[in-house]
Amino acid sequence: MANIKILLVDDDPDLIIAVQTILENKGYEVVAAYNKKEGLELLLTEKPDLAILDVMMEGTHDGFELARAIKQIPEYEKLPIIMLTSVDSITGVNFKAAMSDPNWLPADEYIDKPVEPNDLIETIEQVLAAKADKR
Amino acid sequence: MRDVLNRNRRLYLRSLWMINLRWIAILLVAIITLITVYYFRIELYERGIYFVCLLLALENMVSVFFLRRIGKVKEIANLVNNPPKKIKQDYIRIKRTINFQILSDLFLLTLLLYYTGGVENPFVFFYFFHLAIASVLLSQKETYMHTVVAFFLFVILVYSAYFEVLPYYGLHINKEFVDIHLYKDSYFVLKNTVTFVATVFILVYLASSIGRKLQTQEEKYIEALEKLEEKDKIKNEYVLRVTHDVKGHLAAIQSNLSVLNSRILGPLDEKHEGFIERAYKRTFMATHFVRDLLKITRLRMMESVEGQPFDMIRILLQAIKDTRANAEEKNIELTEEIEEDLGIVVGDEFSILEITSNLILNAVKYTNENGRIKLKAIKMRDDVLVTIQDNGLGIPEDEKDKIFEEFYRGSNVKKIIEDGTGIGLAIVKKVIEQHGGVINVESTLGKGSKFYYILPKFS
Structure with a gap:
């Protein structure tokens, strides 16, 4: 577990602390960014194995845009992405539907906020296992 | 714009209603003619009456054709797809259909009365029905125009018989019928004409004043409804905004509490445990409530479902x-x-x-x-x-x-x-x-x- 690095992007520092604690407690290495730009920079310097992205940051679809930008970089085309969402929030995006179109939302899974430790860990393990199977 | 759309819809439906009533009227005229001739043995100029029925049917078909060309009622009442220009155009076209129907009805009623005894026919006051309908559906100017037309038609009907300009088709009861020739009685004809004019103008005045008042009232209701809907929309947007912000805070609180409550960092101090659990439970309930509130507000704001x-x-x-x-x-x-x-x-x-x-x-x-x-x-x-x-x-x-x-x-x-x-x-x-x-x-x-x-x- 120690060699798995997770990129966490969210504009709410209080939420980042909570998620970071849960992940580090489970042995993951976490690098955190607070917006789309920082997230992209950290991606290139830290080379994470998985990304967890908040959907609404400065812009209502920043998370979507970041996910699409990541998938366009050949090296990270296959990087597993988990969206951290307020599904029933202002945008009204239906994530199950959005994820069925990889061009619209190229994510592997989504977790509805608030984050529950067990759900988060379980989702990460599932996504990583699915990725390992594909290889 | 909605009030105009509603008016279009109302007029369109009324126009259809008039067409349906006319089919019934045609049927009734035919049945009454048969009963009058074969049961009461009153001689009538049947050919003339059936000819009028045929013309009425033709009028109905033309009206249906006009309405079909304007569109279906659903299309007319559609605010999304109808640009203001089309709504205005529809309004003019529907009104034209109604004007056509009322004018044709007045002419055909006159023709029917001409073939069935003219001023002697007790149904001579049927003109009133058409003018009452006109008062409710059309503008005052249009209604008075129809009233004047009705008045002239009535005068032509009774005085063409009186001065023997046209052949007279009377009501003859068997051979024993005593022919008193009321249509030639100047007092009877004048009395009926004056009564007709007075009644028709008073009726139109009363009906159109009431109709106008009702229309103004309806427009006011629609306006009030629109204002309410607009306010409801603002309220929904406000609720959405506020609830969304609250949900953000709750998500951070609950996520942090869940770290403690799940004991992933180790067991809690016995003294603190209860407080954490209660706080977590109440935050959980609040999040659930806020989530449902967001959902119902969004559903309320949605006009239709895509899928x-x-x-x-x-x-x-x-x-x-x-x-x-x-x-x-x-x-x-x-x-x-x-x-x-x-x-x-x-x-x-x-x-x-x-x-x-x-x-x-x-x-x-x-x-x-x-x-x-x-x-x-x-x-x-x-x-x-x-x-x-x-x-x-x-x-x-x-x-x-x-x-x-x-x-x-x-x-x-x-x-x-x-x-x-x-x-x-x-x-x-x-x-x-x-x-x-x-x-x-x-x-x-x-x-x-x-x-x-x-x-x-x-x-």
Whole structure:
């Protein structure tokens, strides 16, 4: 577990602390960014194995845009992405539907906020296992 | 713009109503003629009367053709697809159809009266009906124009007979009929003409004043309704904004509390444990409430549902799969009986999946351990019927109608189950209705409830 690095992007520092604690407690290495730009920079310097992205940051679809930008970089085309969402929030995006179109939302899974430790860990393990199977 | 659209719709429907009445009138004229001639043995100029019936039918067909060219009533009342120019054009065209109908009716009524005794015919006052309709549907100017036309037609009818300009077709009763030739009686003709003029103008004045008042009132109501809708929209947007912000804070609080509450950082101090657990529980409930509030507000703001055709069986089986673990936790037996080839429904399959799961989870919540829940789905001719039956707490008889209202919770469950928001069933109802369906419940207190919803099939 120690060699798995997770990129966490969210504009709410209080939420980042909570998620970071849960992940580090489970042995993951976490690098955190607070917006789309920082997230992209950290991606290139830290080379994470998985990304967890908040959907609404400065812009209502920043998370979507970041996910699409990541998938366009050949090296990270296959990087597993988990969206951290307020599904029933202002945008009204239906994530199950959005994820069925990889061009619209190229994510592997989504977790509805608030984050529950067990759900988060379980989702990460599932996504990583699915990725390992594909290889 | 909506008031003009509503006016268009109203006038269009009235125009159709007039066409339907005219078909009935044609039939009645033909039947009355037959009865008059063959039962009462009154001689009539039948050929003339049937000729008028034929002209009336022709008028109806022309009117239907005009209306069809304007469009269907649904298209006319559609605010989204109708640009203001088209709405105005439709209005003029519908009014033209009504004017055509009333004018033709006045002419044909005169012709009918001409063939059936003119001023001697007791039905001579039938002109009033058309003018009353005109007063309600048309402008005052148009109505008075029709009144003047009616007046001239009446004068031509009675005085052409009086001065013998045209051949007279009278009502002759057998051979014993005493021909008193009222149409030649100057006093009778003048008396009838004066009465006709006075009555017709007073009638039109009264009817059009009342009609105008009603119209102004209707316009005011529509205006008030529009204002209310606008305010409701602002309120919904406000609720959405506020709730969304609150949800952000709650998400951060709950996520942080969950780190402690899940004990992943180690056991909690006994003194602090209770406080953390209570705080976590209440935050959990608040998040749940805020989430439901967001959902119902968004549904309220949605005018219609977009979606694709989907297989109803797949959605129902998925709902069962998603909720089975919750049922098993309480050792509740969750069974299904779904008819094969249930059908295709059009809409948002994720919403239908969610509300079906919600209905099952609701049943789980309000059913005691070791209970039973059954999902049953049957196909009907045009619909799909889904029932979710449990042997749980049930709903008091006088509360059944209220449980789909927002923020309402059954009095018998409030104390037992704390974490209901009172919005869940309102969301279910809204989603079903947006898909063109209906939802209802049958329930016996203490014995269980049966929720059922019907969704139209895709054909």
